[in-house]
Amino acid sequence: PFYNISRDKYPHEMYMMKNHLDKMIICYHNDERNSITNCQLLFQKGFDNIYMLTGGLEDFVNKYTDYCE
Numbered sequence: 001p002f003y004n005i006s007r008d009k010y011p012h013e014m015y016m017m018k019n020h021l022d023k024m025i026i027c028y029h030n031d032e033r034n035s036i037t038n039c040q041l042l043f044q045k046g047f048d049n050i051y052m053l054t055g056g057l058e059d060f061v062n063k064y065t066d067y068c069e
Contacts, residue, residue, distance in 0.1 A: 002034075005041050019048045028053035028060070 004010065017023035025047060027035040035052045042050045053060055061068050 002038055002041075005038055005045075008045070014047075017049065018046070021049070024049055024051050026051050026053055028057045030056055030058050032056040032059075 014025060017025055025042070027038045027042070027050065029035045029038075032052070032055055035056065039050050039052045055063075
């Protein structure tokens with residue numbers, strides 16, 4: 001959640017994946033615009049392997065229903 005990222009409170013797993021070339025941290029939200037802020041903030045905090053789910057979670061669910069539960 002954004003409020004955790006803005007307070008430097010990350011899950012332990014995120015620290016373990018920070019800047020590993022073989023790991024991706026994917027930001028997503030129902031609306032893509034909300035993910036942009038999180039990605040920018042993480043990048044400013046030194047995360048280089050940040051990616052955003054283009055189109056948002058809702059678009060992904062509509063396009064790839066077989067991958068969703």
